[in-house]
Amino acid sequence: MYVSNCVKKIATNKILDYIPDNIRRYMYSINMDNVYQIHLSYDKPVYINSGAGTFFISRHGVLTDNVSESVFVTKKDMETAIELISEASMYAVKNELVQGFITVNGGNRIGICGTGVIKRGEVSYIKDISSLNYRLANEVVGVSDKVLNFITDGIEIKNTLIISPPGAGKTTMLRDIARNLSELGFSVCVVDERFELASMHEGKSAFDLGVSTDVISGIPKHMAMSMVLRSMSPQVIITDELGTEQDTEAVLKMQRCGVAVIASMHGSESLENDTRKILGCFDVIINMSKKNGVGTVEEVTII
Amino acid sequence: MIRIVGAVLVFGASCALGLFVDKFIKERYKSLCYIHDALSYLAINISSFDMQLKKALINADKSLVREDIFCEIAKSMETLGIKKAWKKTFLDNKSRLCLKDNDINAILPLANTLGTLDRDSEIRCINGIIQSLDVLAIEAKRDCEIKGGLYKKCSVLLGLLIVIMLM
CATH class of the missing domain: 3.30.450 (Beta-Lactamase)
Known part of the structure; x- marks a missing residue:
């Protein structure tokens, strides 16, 4: 696709x-x-x-x-x-x-x-x-439209992991997912440890992340997730580039608390099985590549 | 009549010269104190608040309730870059601030490092300049107390002497 x-x-x-x-x-x-x-x-x-x-x-x-x-x-x-x-x-x-x-x-x-x-x-x-x-940062409005049906039915949100090699459009996809979910009325919280996802500058995001999206930046993901869970009562947390064990534990903690997590992870087809093993807590896995240009969605797997 | 007018003019000129030198010395001391204090605030803004340099410079002046050299540097750093802005502003204002070459030589080296180092090194560099200014300010204060009065008195006496000689 x-x-x-x-x-x-x-x-x-x-x-x-x-x-x-x-x-x-x-x-x-x-x-x-x-x-x-x-x-x-x-x-x-x-x-x-x-x-x-x-x-x-x-x-x-x-x-x-x-x-x-x-x-x-x-x-x-x-x-x-x-x-x-x-x-x-x-x-x-x-x-x-x-x-x-x-x-x-x-x-x-x-x-x-x-x-x-x-x-x-x-x-x-x-x-x-x-x-x-x-x-250069990209904002591609509508890039997540076709995968949105796999992520939400409008009532609940599935835990989703986006896997792709660097530069294939994971972050751009996450941004658009945040905007789309926000427009659907969900309370979205973006955890942006490395200022890449929301690119906050002087308290303002450089991108349209939707009206009901809150952003927490510059704090390690596992800490930020706990903070927003207590303070912002989000329905979904969106974050970029999971990698450490602490991140995985934080994702599990959020899910135990009933908050959906949509995240991305560096990976390729050869790594796919390993990452699935590590992050088996996700319901939907979206594989992206640059095969037909940046933003190519290779496969959507529903577990 | 001409002799009287000449005597008055000479006396006036001599006094004015003495007062001017006295004022120059006082102004230099005030300027050194101002730069010293502003640099201290700059260091605080950088070390405690991690403030961007432009904002830190403006705040340093605001903390002293004035809009002077540091605001000027903040304005011109966007077009000139901090190195040039720092040097140009101090050199352009050297006469207004009554600074000597020694003072300028103590202040200008900060241009080479300002905004390019990590926080600790940045603070160390600013503190180094503050210490140099301390020495210069002490010297300027001594000049104020000793030389300032001396210049005023000498100029008046010199004026009187010339007047007496002319009369």
Whole structure:
């Protein structure tokens, strides 16, 4: 089953604000409609990943396959980019930085590579930043329409797990599920540990998650789930990228309390059986891939 | 008649020069105290509230009930970047704040690290500048107390001496 996009909104305009002006000026005339990643590495050419493939940005302001024509990233560009991304406040983004990314206005996520500084046994800082990967946030309204019938009958919600490899559209699907369930009148709570799902910025989500959706951000999933259970009385909790045992225990706890959980998990077909074993508590498992483009729903399994 | 007018003018000019130097010394002390206090508030805003630098700069000025250098830096950092904004603002306002080269040399190095480090290192850098300003402020206060009065008295006496000589 292939779910086609109904409405697609890419926050390309906002992402340009976080690209150093030396590089940004070559990008104004480029059509960014299908772009999902922009990559900056020190002393290397700027390249973008789009639906049509990987391209370099040329000094003439167009996309090219030729590396020699492309714009190279200087040390100053990297410093400027870091200043723009952190709003000149690296100390304020420490928690995000140690996870390897910073979420910026518009819901876009910028991955960071550099040299880690370890203090008291944990990563306290990343210095000498060498690469920045701008991941453009997508909001695809209607992407979950065709799987919604498997998740809810309008009265109750089934515990659902979405499994896919990275970049196949899990998070986009979860966002749309939150919006759809909210529109159906369910009380939805989004647990967004890594600021990716709701991309809250100054208390406001960059996406339409529906009117009856509450968002809790920046707190480890297992803690956040317990918090919202007590404080917000949700009917369904939606969260991204389950991974730890604590997450699994938290999901089971929510289910024991009568709250449905819709979550996602990294995985591929080879991992499918393992993940099912670990998270056998889910009623519906949706497998996604990039086979027919981002957002391809391969299989919906009702257990 | 001309001699009297000349004497009055010379006396006035001499006194004005003394008062100007005295005022300059006092203003320098006030400015150093202001920058010192604003940096202390900046450090608090960063360490206690994890405030974004722009907001922390504005709040530092607001805490001192004024809208001055730090607000100006906050406004210009969006277009210039924090490094340039910090340097430009202090250099542009050097005369207004009656700062000496030594003062500026103590303040400007913060531009190289501000907003680029983790919180602990950031606070350490700001505290380093605050300590330098402490030394300069003590020196400026001593200047105020000793040299300020001296300049005023000397200028009046010098004026009187010239007047007597002219008469």
